[in-house]
Amino acid sequence: MKLPNLLDAKIRNRSKVEYLEAEVLKDGSLFKGKRYFLKTYGCQMNVHDSELIRNLVESIGFIESETMEGADLVILNTCAIRENAHDKMYGFLGRCKHEKTKNRNLIICICGCMAQEPSVCEEILEKYKYVDIVFGTHNIHELPNLLLNRMNKTDIEVESIEGNVYENLDYKRDSSIEAWVNIMYGCDKFCTYCIVPYTRGKQRSRKSSRILQEIKELKDRGYKEITLLGQNVNAYGKDLEGELSFSDLLLKVSDIGIERIRFVTSHPWDFSDEMIEAIASRDNIMPYIHLPLQSGSSRILKLMGRRYTKEEYLALYDKIKTRIPDAAITTDIIVGFPGETEEDFQETLEVVKKCKYDSAFTFVFSPRVGTPAEKLPDETTLKEKEDRLHRLNEVVNALSLETNEKYVGKTVKVLINGQSDKGENKVCGYTESMKLVNVVGAEDSIGKIIEVEITEAKSFSLNGVKK
Ligand code: SF4
Structure with missing residues (x-):
């Protein structure tokens, strides 16, 4: 999809930001102590992008705020897929406008899939002049420079849809137990109802050597579970000559020895027999x-x-x-x-x-x-x-x-990932088959895989006791 002329012009003319990459960003003092509020809508890809955004803004001095009130920077990571996505974004922008009347220096950023949609970008430029920065899914890494370059005008950084694969990105991960690992970006399938190929671009796989290195590092840091992430993970490698297939990648990831491996999302069209064999043959590739x-x-x-x-x-x-x-x-x-x-x-x-x-x-x-x-x-x-x-x-x-x-009375392995919201004495986690379990008697087990006897089943979760 071609970007509209308005955006093409903005991108061509935007001021060069290379000179801003200097000490002022590196020593983290410019924004030291300033507070940011980040709101994320959408899928796991967006949640993982937000982990990158957190790391980027904290590396230049910002600290996270639980609320928008009193923040110096508000970032909205949008979704273009889920229902009511537009309504949610414009509702949120209304709240931002209210905050900006109280604090004229508040910086408002819109990013994510919806920001990558040219029609939305145009609308923001025309009607929502209090928005300071709009950046697309391919430009997240440029956020520090965009913040520095703001200079009281709306700055747009929405790269053309072809995009790149950026490596050596650091994330401020939400969990120290489970981690997302992007293996590819975008999608080539062009299902007729889906906006993803237009907002996230064509399929671009990361090199397997980089993915495996990232997972080795996560294992060394004590992570128990990784989820290979992409819009269409089982098409992995098809866009890179000589690259591993997804089933071979799964086996190599399994060899690293991390305790649990998952992947989302797969397309039935790309689901190979080798993939089924890989899942069946390795204990650490989860049967989900x-x-x-x-x-x-x-x-x-x-x-x-x-x-x-x-x-x-x-x-x-x-x-x-x-x-x-x-x-x-x-x-x-x-x-x-x-x-x-x-x-x-x-x-x-x-x-x-x-x-x-x-x-x-x-x-x-x-x-x-x-x-x-x-x-x-x-x-x-x-x-x-x-x-x-x-x-x-x-x-x-x-x-x-x-x-x-069917789980009631059975013993299952659960990776406990935190406190349950179903009671103070309960923790929760997931079975190998991705069932959420609320567990009693396991307060000291966060971060561990434990055996749990299932005592009760509900439509969306299970209850159990530590064995
Ligand atoms: S495979 Fe998924 S992400 Fe790709 S176009 Fe179809 S629905 Fe969208």
Whole structure:
């Protein structure tokens, strides 16, 4: 997607910032003691980007504030995918404007996927003049310079969509137990409803040597679990000549010896037999697979540009379950895609009942500006779509509970990652199959993998006691 002329002009003319890379940034004194407030919307990619943003702003002296009130810098990391994303951003901007009336020096930054959308950038430039900095998903590393270069004007740094892969980035990680590791950026699949290829750019894999080095360092620092992160992880390496395939990368990561390895998100189209074999053959690759279905109707899948039919998806599901019977499988489903009939929806319900997903993220279709699906004729009313969502969720939740109930009385391994919000004497963590467990009697186990006996099942979590 081409950036509009307005942005092209801004990018060409923006003042060169290289000279600002000097001591003033390095000694961290310019912004020393200033407070920043960071709000993140969206998926794991955004959460991980925010870990990078935290490290960048703290390296130049900022300290984090729990609230926007009294902050010197507010950063909103936006999402363009989730429902109501635009409403959320503009609602947040309203609060920022209010704060700016109290503090004229407040710096307001917008970043993330929505900031990468040219139409949104234009709108911010035109209508939200109190926003100081807008930067895209490819320009996060430039934030310190953008802050320095602000000089009372809106500064825009939205690189063209091709983007790069930046290495040697430091993150202020939210956890010292579990870590995200980006293995690739962007996506080439261009599903007709999805904005990601336009906001995050085409697929760019990191070199495997860099990924493995990062994971070795995380292991040395005591991390117990890493999640390989990307929009379409199992297409890893296909854009780099001579690079490892995703299944080979998994095996090399497994060899490092970190205790738990996960990955999100995989596309059914790229799911190879070698990948199934890698998961089945290694104890430290967790038996948890997120396998987005999106629709159970082959006709709708074609309109979505998903590259598989219902039958191909079910054959893959069977292959995984045959080789890894204990694999927990979760999914994403969109209801009310343009043209979806009640019969199409019934096919989705049929697949859900066959697959008995451990859990599913379900959404009503909402069009994204600039995607092909935005222009498809859509005669189904919102009320009908919401009714389908409601019926789907009833089935999904009943199946989740049924699956969870099978855990009662069993002993499972749980990596305890913190205090539970279900009671002071409880901690929580995840099983190998990614079930959230609230545990009693394990207050001293944070950061450890312990054995837990499951005593109660709910739709979205389990309760248990330390053995
Ligand atoms: S594979 Fe996922 S990220 Fe890529 S275009 Fe399709 S839905 Fe979007």
